[in-house]
Amino acid sequence: MKAPAPVLLCLLIVLAAHGEESLPHHELTYAVLEQLDISGNLQAGEAGLELPQELVVQVTQAEEPVADVPVRFAVTAEPRANATPQSQARLSDTLVRTDPLGFARTRLQLGRATGDYQVSARAGNRELAFTSTALRRGWYFVATAQFLGALALFLFGLYYGSKGLRRVAGKRLRALLFSLTANRFLGVLVGIIVTTVLQSSGATTTLLIGLASAGILGLGQALGVILGADIGTTLTVQALAFRLYDYALVAAGGGFLLMLAHRRLRNIGQAVFGFSLVFFSLGLVVAATEPLRYLPATASAVAFLGRSPWLGLGFALIFTALVRSSAATIGLLVGLSFTGLLDLRAALPFILGANIGTGFAAVLASWRAGVEARRIAAGHVLFKVAVVAVCLPLLPWLARLIAATAGELPRQVANAHTLINLFAVALFLPLLGPYRRLLEKLVRSRPAEQFGPRYLDPRAVETPELAVAQATREVLRMGDRVQRMYLRAFTVFSERDKEGRRDLVAADDQVDELETGIHTFVARVAQEEMPEELSRRVIALFHATDALEHIADIISKNLMDYAHKNIEQGLAFSAEALEDVRDFHAEIAENLAGALACLATWNTDLASRLAAAKNRGIERQRQLQNRHLARLGRGRCEELDTSSIYLDFISDLERVNFQCAQIGFAVLESAHARRQRTKTRR
Template sequence: MIDLIGAVALLLWGIRMVKTGVSRAFGARLRRWIAAATRNRLMAFGVGLAATMALQSSTATALMTASFAGSGFISSAMAQAIMLGANVGTSLVTRILAFDIHWLAPLMIAAGVVMFTFSEARPHKGIARAVLGLGLMLLSLHLLGQSTEPMRQSEVLRALMASLDAVPALAVVVAAVLPIASSSSLAIVLLVMSLAASGTVGPALGIALVLGANLGGAVPPVIATMGDGPLARRVTIGNLAVRLIGCVIVLPFADQAASALSGFALEPAQLVVDAHIGLNLLLAAIMLPLLGAVSWAMRRLLPEVPIQGGPGHLDQASLSNPAMALAGAVRETLRIGDNVTDMLQKNLEALRRNDTKLCADIAAMDDEVDRLHEQVKLYLSNLNRTDLDEDEAHRSAEIVSYAINLEHIGDIIEKNLHDLVVKKIRNQLTFSAPGAAEIEEVYAVTIANLRIAQSILVSGDAKLARRLVEAKVDIRYLEKRSADNHLNRLRDGQIESLQTSALHLDILRDLKRINAHIAAIAYPILKEAGVLSESRLLEIAKPAGRAS
């Protein structure tokens, strides 16, 4: 049993390495291919099949497809066609791995290690990771065969299999639980294949276990998308419903199917694989013409509802009243600012506590900032088509400018500061006590400045605007002072400062950039008040006697 557990764990790890390696090497291309598969059902089916054979994970394909459907890039019917292809793809992967090519495992492991060691580019490292994962999968299958061989003599296992064979529905349930726990139906089908090869599992029971593995493999994507909108959940729940239909159709005829496949399969293990492929091909043949009905059922089950957290103050009816429309746009833009403030605070807390979970949702928050920013811009562009006086047009431009700057700040936090925090935690780095205090001070001033900018958007107060621009100067001095202190600590040979030098300076640089975006709200107000110079360059006196 210990050998069996270790072999299954190695198989799961190999599958994970292939999935992450292919995603890192070709992830962007795979996403484009999946997003482009909307012309017809057969094309969508083919893309789902190819993507899953590359990723060796129908779960990964399901999550990508659900994200596209949730964003409205592909229809529910096309998403279900992709999932039918994904189900066939994972069964074909099982067929390939079922060939006795375990002798390739050492070669692929060695090649993967060498490629990963000497590769510099991220795509090349991803390919090396996938090759190494394939080698580990082949090795694990060899170990699975060895570990299941002694099970032929196990009376306990025989009794267990006999009880499952007597109640096929129970076998389906037991086999469905295993992919939920392991997040891989492929691994469970390969395990059933090994048990069949050792004579522990009979043909009819093998088919029941394959049905359960297929059904359970559709559950992890459902769990992963529970917090998403109805468009995304229609994909995963629809895929689960399709697999459940397949179980209901095939299970009563498991004995007949086993007899039919026995005429083609030369070995018990081959019968299990053929049943896996046949089930998914049957489902594809039945469901592809019925995708319209499946989509209709999913729309009835999961109707669209207003997105929580979406724009709440952009009333289209108010566009005929510019004053009310501008007030609503201001309130929505303040929400964007509040989200950005939360992102900064979470990032600081994660930096302080060395806990990536505290900023795990920063990417989702940035997506929300992007959505609200686009909605505000679209709303005000519609408003600008109406007759606005000069003040209203100026106010509209001011709001859009501030929203754009907030969106830039969100990108800096999500793409730069968040990655710097993760790098610090992953490498177990620690700032020196003075360095940490300096960084936290700049964070605190930045958050305070953002709150001032929020007040300025509402009030348009020139005194607050002047205070914000002065605070930007203070940030510049804080950043320079901290950088100078950091260099002094480097000269003194402080270990913490030596290890975190790049992180320290990069965080200061990004916070300085954020403050530049924050201060932009003040410039139009100060310019209108006549207290903003066009340039910080000093006027140079002309030499005497020179012609003017």
């Protein structure tokens, strides 16, 4: 009995469907061509637009491609916001037969809503799932702007937080550096502490350059501190490796409240607020760079960096030299590692480059400094270069070693930075003696060092305690030069010394240069927030510098003018007149020495005696004028010939005494402000 035609037709359809479902020996895989994934899985594109890459699968049998196999594609999941058919995702083809290479291709146009989309590919009873992400239109520009903004916020937070920390630890920081000994282990410890406060090993080295230029510490002491500084900067990176950015705004709010709560808590609040911004900006970096992991070019770039370590090293070196902080560079590297964009092998050259780049700020700071400062800067850079030269050939082995220290990539990056710098300490600490001698041979004194401020480090401005100490030392240096000018002035006048006169006139130009440098530096320091006591001391230094410059002008423009007349005209002073001028000059020399001692010690008793000497100087001038008039009354001809110069000379000596007294008044005003504040507290 023959079956009816409709029944046979249904049976054929069922058998055909069953045949499509059962491809017993066929395998369905994501398409790979010459070991390169061309499947288009895990793509990202702009919402409403077609994905840049096709979705491709491959059908094989016994690892050989199979042609003419039907593959069905379907959108299986998309954001709920795509409620209408017009807003939903669409495939260019839903049923595709494989080509001779076994490939089946289709294109996906994303829906209007951002979010994740899933497409299934089915051949027989085999099925694969494709995941794609729709990003908002123009996300490239938004992500770039967000990354740059996050970078700016990161650097600002690092600067602002470390500035608050420096203010909290200012006095202790200065005491630590000033009490350094030749003990290399103590130097390493001090370097760790100071860099934890300054948040930059480059800043620590620059500070050491200023102290070395000031003669406060030598090369041997500084080298140990540099090694410790390299460890200190790793502590910041270790903290950044914790995923704390989700809580950063809470901490920032707490820091802001501390800043408002009380003056004593303001600096602590600033430190908390600043470092909270650092963590918050890391979260922004993660959000801005997250879409990059969907781009096929990203994987290629990471693979290229792994094969070309010099490229990553050079980029990190330049970036670190610009921002002057290896912690900033590696902190951003930690942020990128949260997204999974980099692997450890690609990250290591960046870490090595950042370690070298941080030394360039010190090199620039020491360019016009003394030989000891240049040796410190060179020592810092050579430390880094030597460590990189050892580590670079060992990158594969180093990557395996560091990968064993932690399971998560951010922690591995932080550990790599720490281990590399610990290796540097272990390598160089026993060799500091020979290394110091090598630097002394490599970096020699210049034939003629250019005159100028020696102790003023512009980077110390952000730490007012240290900046005021440096300014005080520079003012004392200026005072020493003025004192030598003053002590020599009477001898040049009385002995008609032409060469000496030229020297003193030229010395005034050097004093003017110091005065300009000190005033500029002190004016910058005055703009910083600081305690009232320190602010008053800054004002006192400004007035003291002004007074010393006036004394130098009196010597070069007035006293040396009298010396010139004496040399040219051969003036004859009486023995009594010359003795009076010599005695008055000697009395004021003692007051000038007292003024410098007053600046060095800020002793109020000494300042009081100095201020009282103002009236004594005026009285002494009157006595000498009366003695001169008495000699004129006795008809002494030489007194008449030199009367004008004599009276002008003692008048100018009294003006020098007045400027010395001004220094005493400045110190007293500074101390008075401190006593007033103490009484208020009581």
